[in-house]
Amino acid sequence: MARIHSLGFPRIGAKRELKFALEAYWAGHSSASELMEKAQQMRSWMWQQQRDLDLVTIGDFSLYDQVLDMSFALGNIPPRVDADPSTLAVEGEAFLNAYFKTARGRSVSDCGCTQAAEMTKWFDSNYHYIVPEVGQDTQFAANPQHWLSALEEFESQGYAANRAKPVLIGPVSYLYLAKSKQDFSPLDLLPDVIEAYKSLLHAFAEKGIEWVQIDEPVLSLELNADWRHALNLSYHKLNNMGVKLLLANYFSSLGDNVRLACDLPVQGLHIDAVAAEKEAKIVADWLPSHKVLSLGIINGRNIWRADLDRCLEIIQPLHQRLGDRLWLAPSCSLLHVPVDLEVEEEAIGKGCDIRSVLAFARQKLAELSVLSRAVNEGEESVAQELQASRVALQEWQAFKDRQHSEVRQRLNNLHSDMYRRQSVFAERQKQQRAQLDLPLLPTTTIGSFPQTADIRKARREFKLGSLNEQQYKQLMRDEIAQCIEQQEALGLDVLVHGEAERNDMVEYFGEQLDGFAFTRFAWVQSYGSRCVKPPIIYGDVQRPEAMTVEWAAFAQSCSQKPVKGMLTGPVTILNWSFVRDDQPLKETCAQIALAIRDEVLDLEAAGIKVIQIDEAALREGLPLKRSAWSGYLNWAVNNFKLAANGVEDTTQIHTHMCYSEFNDIIEHIAAMDADVITIENSRSDNELLAAFEQFDYPNDIGPGVYDIHSPNIPSPHSIETLLKAANKTIDIQQLWVNPDCGLKTRKQEEVWPALKNMVEATKKLREQFA
Ligand code: GLN
Numbered sequence: 179m180a181r182i183h184s185l186g187f188p189r190i191g192a193k194r195e196l197k198f199a200l201e202a203y204w205a206g207h208s209s210a211s212e213l214m215e216k217a218q219q220m221r222s223w224m225w226q227q228q229r230d231l232d233l234v235t236i237g238d239f240s241l242y243d244q245v246l247d248m249s250f251a252l253g254n255i256p257p258r259v260d261a262d263p264s265t266l267a268v269e270g271e272a273f274l275n276a277y278f279k280t281a282r283g284r285s286v287s288d289c290g291c292t293q294a295a296e297m298t299k300w301f302d303s304n305y306h307y308i309v310p311e312v313g314q315d316t317q318f319a320a321n322p323q324h325w326l327s328a329l330e331e332f333e334s335q336g337y338a339a340n341r342a343k344p345v346l347i348g349p350v351s352y353l354y355l356a357k358s359k360q361d362f363s364p365l366d367l368l369p370d371v372i373e374a375y376k377s378l379l380h381a382f383a384e385k386g387i388e389w390v391q392i393d394e395p396v397l398s399l400e401l402n403a404d405w406r407h408a409l410n411l412s413y414h415k416l417n418n419m420g421v422k423l424l425l426a427n428y429f430s431s432l433g434d435n436v437r438l439a440c441d442l443p444v445q446g447l448h449i450d451a452v453a454a455e456k457e458a459k460i461v462a463d464w465l466p467s468h469k470v471l472s473l474g475i476i477n478g479r480n481i482w483r484a485d486l487d488r489c490l491e492i493i494q495p496l497h498q499r500l501g502d503r504l505w506l507a508p509s510c511s512l513l514h515v516p517v518d519l520e521v522e523e524e525a526i527g528k529g530c531d532i533r534s535v536l537a538f539a540r541q542k543l544a545e546l547s548v549l550s551r552a553v554n555e556g557e558e559s560v561a562q563e564l565q566a567s568r569v570a571l572q573e574w575q576a577f578k579d580r581q582h583s584e585v586r587q588r589l590n591n592l593h594s595d596m597y598r599r600q601s602v603f604a605e606r607q608k609q610q611r612a613q614l615d616l617p618l619l620p621t622t623t624i625g626s627f628p629q630t631a632d633i634r635k636a637r638r639e640f641k642l643g644s645l646n647e648q649q650y651k652q653l654m655r656d657e658i659a660q661c662i663e664q665q666e667a668l669g670l671d672v673l674v675h676g677e678a679e680r681n682d683m684v685e686y687f688g689e690q691l692d693g694f695a696f697t698r699f700a701w702v703q704s705y706g707s708r709c710v711k712p713p714i715i716y717g718d719v720q721r722p723e724a725m726t727v728e729w730a731a732f733a734q735s736c737s738q739k740p741v742k743g744m745l746t747g748p749v750t751i752l753n754w755s756f757v758r759d760d761q762p763l764k765e766t767c768a769q770i771a772l773a774i775r776d777e778v779l780d781l782e783a784a785g786i787k788v789i790q791i792d793e794a795a796l797r798e799g800l801p802l803k804r805s806a807w808s809g810y811l812n813w814a815v816n817n818f819k820l821a822a823n824g825v826e827d828t829t830q831i832h833t834h835m836c837y838s839e840f841n842d843i844i845e846h847i848a849a850m851d852a853d854v855i856t857i858e859n860s861r862s863d864n865e866l867l868a869a870f871e872q873f874d875y876p877n878d879i880g881p882g883v884y885d886i887h888s889p890n891i892p893s894p895h896s897i898e899t900l901l902k903a904a905n906k907t908i909d910i911q912q913l914w915v916n917p918d919c920g921l922k923t924r925k926q927e928e929v930w931p932a933l934k935n936m937v938e939a940t941k942k943l944r945e946q947f948a
Pocket residue numbers: 624625626627677683744792794834835836919920921922
């Protein structure tokens with residue numbers, strides 16, 4: 179019997195229940211016990227969704243992040259949080275305080291401030307995890323409570339303990355993701371961390387757990403000898419703890435690590451057979467004959483319905499060889515896809531309905547069931563299901579509305595001039611300075627201002643039809659005018675319109691472009707309580723009409739100062755969407771780039787002098803294997819240039835990026851040739867600035883001077899210190915002053931004092947440099 183299981187299930191709820199529970203708690207509207215009760219309900223709901231699986235994952239539910247859970251389970255809590263790990267055994271108020279302080283700088287709204295831990299993207303996904311902090315003094319003290327209390331609930335709901343499969347992040351991946359502020363390799367902690375893992379596994383064994391899933395996604399990376407050795411050492415030590423270990427890799431092939439992974443002394447290996455279909459056979463050849471192979475056959479990262487016939491072509495020969503040793507699963511945790519297609523009651527698509535070719539988490543588990551029945555009971559037993567899937571996919575292939583011949587033609591006629599500015603940066607800079615007349619250290623923001631309840635209400639009512647277009651537009655114009663007025667009052671130099679009309683920086687554009695489809699509830703967790711609803715790119719992309727010009731022109735009419743036009747770049751739109759899988763990514767990206775290029779030129783024609791094209795997600799498209807980086811970066815940077823570079827020299831192009839790890843791709847970032855780049859910086863302790871020690875970045879740059887992910891208000895002094903630090907590696911003439919990112923998630927009362935301090939600090943510095 180081929181068993182089925184999953185690596186993890188979405189925990190946010192079909193209608194984002196967890197988000198609302200968390201936000202109520204943080205705002206002080208609900209108690210710790212109410213939050214814990216909600217968490218319990220969410221867990222039991224998750225198991226309910228997975229009841230047909232042979233093994234059900236426990237511990238994948240998290241109140242914020244699974245890496246943070248791992249840190250707490252290892253007793254690795256940042257000292258500044260000032261929590262005694264031994265008091266945190268029960269998930270009560272003390273636990274929540276320490277936990278949320280680490281995650282977001284404070285627990286509930288009226289509590290004191292702490293610096294939040296760094297947050298960064300989980301491998302090549304758009305999920306963010308809380309970076310574990312380690313140092314010479316780090317001591318681990320294992321606490322299995324996170325899984326054991328879930329297990330207790332699990333059993334109390336009538337499930338057998340041996341059906342529960344606790345999931346942990348493996349010791350090597352944990353240390354790989356950890357950061358140290360000292361000159362110290364996290365790997366030095368390996369012997370200690372292994373001891374902590376031993377005691378976790380021991381605690382599971384005592385409770386009658388049979389299988390433990392231990393995730394080591396670092397196996398997808400190209401690892402050096404030290405890390406490979408660490409894997410060897412860890413699993414030799416963790417062997418024989420009384421539980422069976424299923425070692426899980428996902429997101430990419432094992433590549434050079436395939437032999438290592440097959441030989442590690444564990445009882446099972448999970449591989450991503452979607453990302454690396456051909457590897458399945460190699461692994462089956464090499465895997466010692468007592469081990470289980472868990473085949474990640476259903477795509478856990480995308481939303482397309484599986485081609486079950488093709489899956490069976492891969493599975494059946496493996497099943498003949500491995501028999502019961504073959505398990506089936508989604509390729510990775512289903513955290514990365516929305517929960518349930520069934521809650522989408524309306525058609526998805528523009529003038530069509532693509533629901534028949536979609537599958538979300540619940541549907542993916544159903545596909546898995548069909549596959550296992552086909553394997554275990556014969557394909558006749560699921561003939562109907564297989565036929566339905568076949569028909570849906572055949573109809574999809576025949577569906578012609580997805581193609582636009584004009585788009586295809588434009589793509590065939592691209593020429594090299596379209597990727598280049600007319601003059602080099604130095605020349606453009608002269609012209610832009612003359613025209614924009616900006617002071618030293620120009621101040622600006624990244625685009626969005628707080629999305630107040632009123633703004634969201636207006637957008638909702640317009641969508642529902644209770645506000646007509648005229649009324650809606652007037653409300654938005656009022657918002658924009660007010661936002662501009664406030665920025666002028668503060669003395670900011672380059673203004674923004676505030677993005678009140680935008681729900682989301684990708685969705686807003688996708689809604690107006692052909693080839694994109696939208697859902698109502700297909701939320702995916704981004705971090706903590708934050709969810710995104712990625713659009714679905716199902717057809718050729720085309721821009722029927724201008725998307726932002728009216729708002730931008732109105733905003734500019736409210737001020738003498740330059741107002742930035744605000745667009746999302748082609749790479750980010752691509753990386754934050756669910757993308758069609760029938761053509762290369764770079765082709766889909768080029769289609770989007772052309773649509774954005776048209777918008778850029780329309781903005782310019784409407785008198786907008788500064789245009790920002792956000793590429794927040796450029797980095798997360800990087801392939802996991804370094805050897806594949808330059809291939810990706812070349813087409814990604816080219817598509818940005820295709821979108822941006824049609825403008826005159828006098829038009830100033832900005833771009834913005836939401837991460838600080840720059841050192842390794844800085845040459846490609848420079849090749850984008852944006853006149854100004856604003857980047858996340860403050861939360862990662864100026865790590866960014868180190869990049870400029872080695873590399874002379876040629877154009878202007880605004881390293882973020884305060885962390886917008888935290889509600890804390892930065893002091894003028896902290897901003898000044900940051901700017902001075904930046905000035906050590908960046909020429910003062912090149913420096914801009916801005917927050918780390920957009921301000922939409924913050925409250926008004928957090929934003930305005932923060933910006934006031936930013937302007938004040940800047941003025942002080944200008945005097946010093948005058
Ligand atoms: N312009 C966007 C904003 O300010 C950028 C957001 C982002 O980088 N994630 O919200």
